Amino acid sequence: MLEKRKPLPIHEAVGKIMDIKIDQETEIVPLKDSLNRFLAEDIKAKHDVPHFNRSPYDGFAIRAEDTRLAETGNSIEFEVIEKLAAGTVAEKKVGPFQASRIMTGAQMPDGADTVIMLELVKTYEKNNKDYISIKRKQHSGENVSFKGEDAKQGELLVQKGTIINPGVVAVLATFGYHQVKTAKKPVIGLFATGTELLEVSEELVPGKIRNSNAHMIQAQAERAGAEAKYYGQLPDDIDICYSAIKQALTEVDILITTGGVSVGDYDIMPDIYKRLEADVLFNKVAMRPGSVTTVAKLDRKILYGLSGNPSACYVGFELFVRPVIRTKLFSDKPHLRREEAWLNVDFPKANPFTRLIRGNLSFEQGKLRAEPSGLDKSSVVMSLAGANALIVLPSGTRGYQKGDIVDVLLLEDYEGSKGAFKGV
Amino acid sequence: MLEKRKPLPIHEAVGKIMDIKIDQETEIVPLKDSLNRFLAEDIKAKHDVPHFNRSPYDGFAIRAEDTRLAETGNSIEFEVIEKLAAGTVAEKKVGPFQASRIMTGAQMPDGADTVIMLELVKTYEKNNKDYISIKRKQHSGENVSFKGEDAKQGELLVQKGTIINPGVVAVLATFGYHQVKTAKKPVIGLFATGTELLEVSEELVPGKIRNSNAHMIQAQAERAGAEAKYYGQLPDDIDICYSAIKQALTEVDILITTGGVSVGDYDIMPDIYKRLEADVLFNKVAMRPGSVTTVAKLDRKILYGLSGNPSACYVGFELFVRPVIRTKLFSDKPHLRREEAWLNVDFPKANPFTRLIRGNLSFEQGKLRAEPSGLDKSSVVMSLAGANALIVLPSGTRGYQKGDIVDVLLLEDYEGSKGAFKGV
Numbered sequence: 001m002l003e004k005r006k007p008l009p010i011h012e013a014v015g016k017i018m019d020i021k022i023d024q025e026t027e028i029v030p031l032k033d034s035l036n037r038f039l040a041e042d043i044k045a046k047h048d049v050p051h052f053n054r055s056p057y058d059g060f061a062i063r064a065e066d067t068r069l070a071e072t073g074n075s076i077e078f079e080v081i082e083k084l085a086a087g088t089v090a091e092k093k094v095g096p097f098q099a100s101r102i103m104t105g106a107q108m109p110d111g112a113d114t115v116i117m118l119e120l121v122k123t124y125e126k127n128n129k130d131y132i133s134i135k136r137k138q139h140s141g142e143n144v145s146f147k148g149e150d151a152k153q154g155e156l157l158v159q160k161g162t163i164i165n166p167g168v169v170a171v172l173a174t175f176g177y178h179q180v181k182t183a184k185k186p187v188i189g190l191f192a193t194g195t196e197l198l199e200v201s202e203e204l205v206p207g208k209i210r211n212s213n214a215h216m217i218q219a220q221a222e223r224a225g226a227e228a229k230y231y232g233q234l235p236d237d238i239d240i241c242y243s244a245i246k247q248a249l250t251e252v253d254i255l256i257t258t259g260g261v262s263v264g265d266y267d268i269m270p271d272i273y274k275r276l277e278a279d280v281l282f283n284k285v286a287m288r289p290g291s292v293t294t295v296a297k298l299d300r301k302i303l304y305g306l307s308g309n310p311s312a313c314y315v316g317f318e319l320f321v322r323p324v325i326r327t328k329l330f331s332d333k334p335h336l337r338r339e340e341a342w343l344n345v346d347f348p349k350a351n352p353f354t355r356l357i358r359g360n361l362s363f364e365q366g367k368l369r370a371e372p373s374g375l376d377k378s379s380v381v382m383s384l385a386g387a388n389a390l391i392v393l394p395s396g397t398r399g400y401q402k403g404d405i406v407d408v409l410l411l412e413d414y415e416g417s418k419g420a421f422k423g424v
Numbered sequence: 425m426l427e428k429r430k431p432l433p434i435h436e437a438v439g440k441i442m443d444i445k446i447d448q449e450t451e452i453v454p455l456k457d458s459l460n461r462f463l464a465e466d467i468k469a470k471h472d473v474p475h476f477n478r479s480p481y482d483g484f485a486i487r488a489e490d491t492r493l494a495e496t497g498n499s500i501e502f503e504v505i506e507k508l509a510a511g512t513v514a515e516k517k518v519g520p521f522q523a524s525r526i527m528t529g530a531q532m533p534d535g536a537d538t539v540i541m542l543e544l545v546k547t548y549e550k551n552n553k554d555y556i557s558i559k560r561k562q563h564s565g566e567n568v569s570f571k572g573e574d575a576k577q578g579e580l581l582v583q584k585g586t587i588i589n590p591g592v593v594a595v596l597a598t599f600g601y602h603q604v605k606t607a608k609k610p611v612i613g614l615f616a617t618g619t620e621l622l623e624v625s626e627e628l629v630p631g632k633i634r635n636s637n638a639h640m641i642q643a644q645a646e647r648a649g650a651e652a653k654y655y656g657q658l659p660d661d662i663d664i665c666y667s668a669i670k671q672a673l674t675e676v677d678i679l680i681t682t683g684g685v686s687v688g689d690y691d692i693m694p695d696i697y698k699r700l701e702a703d704v705l706f707n708k709v710a711m712r713p714g715s716v717t718t719v720a721k722l723d724r725k726i727l728y729g730l731s732g733n734p735s736a737c738y739v740g741f742e743l744f745v746r747p748v749i750r751t752k753l754f755s756d757k758p759h760l761r762r763e764e765a766w767l768n769v770d771f772p773k774a775n776p777f778t779r780l781i782r783g784n785l786s787f788e789q790g791k792l793r794a795e796p797s798g799l800d801k802s803s804v805v806m807s808l809a810g811a812n813a814l815i816v817l818p819s820g821t822r823g824y825q826k827g828d829i830v831d832v833l834l835l836e837d838y839e840g841s842k843g844a845f846k847g848v
Contacts, residue, residue, distance in 0.1 A: 031639055032639065032654075035646050035647070047628060049805070049806070051628055051633070085619055086618055087631055087632050088620075089630050089631045104732070104733075105618070105620050105633070105732065150804045150805065150806055151806050157806055157809060164643075165647070165809070166641075166644040166647055167738070167782075167808030167810070167811055169636075169642075169643040170636040170637070170640035170643075170738070170805045170809070171636075171805055172639075173624045173634055173636035173638075173639040174633070174634055174636045174805050175634075176624055176626075176627075176628075178623075178625040194529070195511035196509075196510035196511030196512075196529050197511070200455060200597045200600055200601070200602040201600065202600070203600075204471060204475055206476060206531060207476060207511055207512055207513040207530065207531040208511050209474070209598070210599075211597065212597035212598045215455055215594065215596075216590050216591070216593050218456060218593075219589070219590035220590040223589070223590055230456075308528070309528075310594055314590070339787045340789050365764050365829070366763065366765050367790055368791075368792070380574045381574065381591075381594045381595055382473070382595060383591075384590070384591030385589070385594070386591070388838070412589065412837075412838050413836075414812070
């Protein structure tokens with residue numbers, strides 16, 4: 001008997017998932033392993049930066065007032081009293097018409113309020129003492145990086161939930177975070193179902209295909225910031241499946257099965273959700289591809305039944321799994337980043353359902369252009385390789401023309417969006 | 425004595441580096457570890473996809489000609505002779521007015537040339553046999569995914585030098601690449617110089633700062649696709665430095681030192697290049713920050729003397745080291761991706777040198793907008809955390825206004841550019 005399924009608009013489906021209370025955990029990692037992890041705390045300046053007045057140039061630290069009368073025709077002489085390498089602290093105070101040789105990054109000596117650059121002075125010796133002469137008026141504070149100029153102690157520098165990029169690493173190093181409080185990577189469990197599936201290392205045989213979804217989802221999970229655990233293929237036997245899934249659920253945060261979710265005779269996932277007493281949030285979404293996506297909730301775990309079709313599976317992951325992963329990673333923009341782009345091609349046919357076209361974004365003089373990255377049939381793996389976005393074509397009675405502005409969802413992006421869909 | 429240095433335009437500096445013959449090596453990695461690695465070979469379809477005619481739907485495989493007279497008022501009866509799960513091969517040929525129940529993904533049985541969807545038929549039993557009735561005319565080839573429809577054997581699918589994303593993983597899995605020929609990650613050696621530097625785990629003391637550059641460059645190297653090896657800090661002693669650098673050069677492809685490259689009294693790197701008999705390609709670039717960047721060549725290795733200033737160091741890495749790394753990774757677009765963007769702010773002052781502003785790109789209705797990500801002084805680490813681009817402001821006699829179109833170099837990007845600078 002055929003089960004009637006009511007397709008949910010995408011934003012409602014996403015909304016049902018995001019209504020679940022999603023746990024967040026933290027993990028301390030060494031700074032050197034922190035790249036691409038997500039911050040589990042706000043990073044505030046632990047001290048002023050710089051934490052002392054410093055010289056941004058190689059030159060001489062002097063008192064500006066002593067250069068008052070300096071000009072091309074009138075050079076002023078200063079006695080060099082000390083040499084300050086970066087990392088050292090001056091022992092002498094700079095007095096009237098005295099100068100301390102100072103290196104880039106060195107702390108300013110007391111008494112001095114400006115640095116004149118090395119290139120602008122004449123150096124010479126007289127009676128075994130070093131002197132410089134200056135032909136240029138300096139202002140107090142000129143060429144000095146003042147304490148707290150870059151960051152004030154306590155200032156919020158990087159927000160919780162931010163992905164750690166090389167710049168964030170530099171900030172963390174500056175403030176002495178050799179251990180970093182990051183979000184623990186969620187663990188995604190993964191089963192493939194389908195008697196037609198071969199392992200990647202197997203030779204092709206008639207009627208069978210290699211299992212590409214499991215590897216693809218592992219990669220998608222990693223890209224999203226999670227860790228994936230592939231449990232292998234489930235046979236079409238409900239008891240074995242039930243036990244395997246029940247066991248896996250004790251080890252993971254999220255469990256994904258691919259295939260076995262359509263309405264054919266051999267699909268067993270709906271029965272398994274029932275036996276697990278999982279709360280099915282929806283089992284059909286008004287979109288192509290990926291309409292046969294099932295999401296269920298069991299205690300604090302989320303179960304996904306994604307389509308066995310590679311593209312439907314891919315889209316289902318990005319729309320429904322990724323935001324949960326990113327929320328667990330403390331991001332407040334957990335969805336695919338949504339932007340607008342100009343269509344580079346026509347889509348003359350009307351779509352009864354919202355379509356998500358695997359697309360390639362490019363720029364033309366600063367304007368975002370979108371076009372399909374290949375054939376748009378849900379079985380086509382090839383178009384996924386070149387896709388860096390999903391083009392959203394809301395359902396409607398007319399098609400879309402080249403030049404129309406449409407929403408695009410960016411796949412290779414670090415920032416995300418607070419919401420990915422507006423009523424489609 | 426002050427050495428006179430002739431600043432090179434950026435594109436000439438980059439050109440001198442890219443003229444070096446850069447070695448490329450390959451490494452076989454398991455598919456599951458291949459994400460974000462770079463392909464060392466073109467990926468061609470090893471076989472047609474699909475490699476058999478398959479059904480994209482659950483339904484019944486029939487002969488289209490038998491539905492010639494089917495219409496709302498006239499249903500045609502078919503006897504169901506077989507049930508075809510995905511992964512199985514039909515034993516029976518579909519004859520006139522016969523049908524085989526077929527699942528999504530299953531191979532088409534001989535004789536049949538179309539699939540009618542499950543939802544469109546009436547099923548019933550008669551004399552212990554299964555029948556369906558059809559009220560709709562089908563066309564030959566309707567609802568069949570034909571052999572080779574997605575990809576033809578031998579077709580180029582993914583180019584050498586492409587970064588492996590989840591879609592590429594799916595393609596690799598489809599064709600049985602459980603081992604993938606990738607580019608070997610270049611090894612970047614790293615020394616910090618500067619007596620002012622503390623390790624990240626050390627407490628601050630007057631006049632000293634923590635070494636953020638080493639960690640930042642490690643992260644930049646990783647982001648670019650390389651592996652970094654931090655050798656610690658060099659003291660300001662030329663003999664110790666020379667030995668350490670000479671030893672490190674036997675272990676790495678690229679060697680970076682930070683600091684010790686300006687023209688102050690304590691800078692020793694120029695002497696070290698001389699003793700190594702390295703060929704210095706340039707030691708000053710007409711740009712801010714990063715003007716004191718030195719690049720030298722020694723046999724097939726490249727030595728970089730990057731500025732000790734964090735932002736200058738960061739920019740120097742992205743402009744001069746990254747393209748070498750990406751070339752070693754077989755990319756033919758090794759430079760930072762260059763696009764155009766509208767300035768969101770004024771830069772009223774003229775620049776005598778080309779400026780590279782750490783910037784944040786955003787979209788406004790599909791148009792790329794650029795603005796600084798923080799203070800633009802070369803010592804400022806904070807602005808690096810929020811930077812996703814470098815804004816290029818070529819030198820000139822006037823400033824730049826909000827709304828001007830400028831070049832931007834994308835930092836968090838997978839694609840790159842063939843060339844990053846046009847004559848600046």
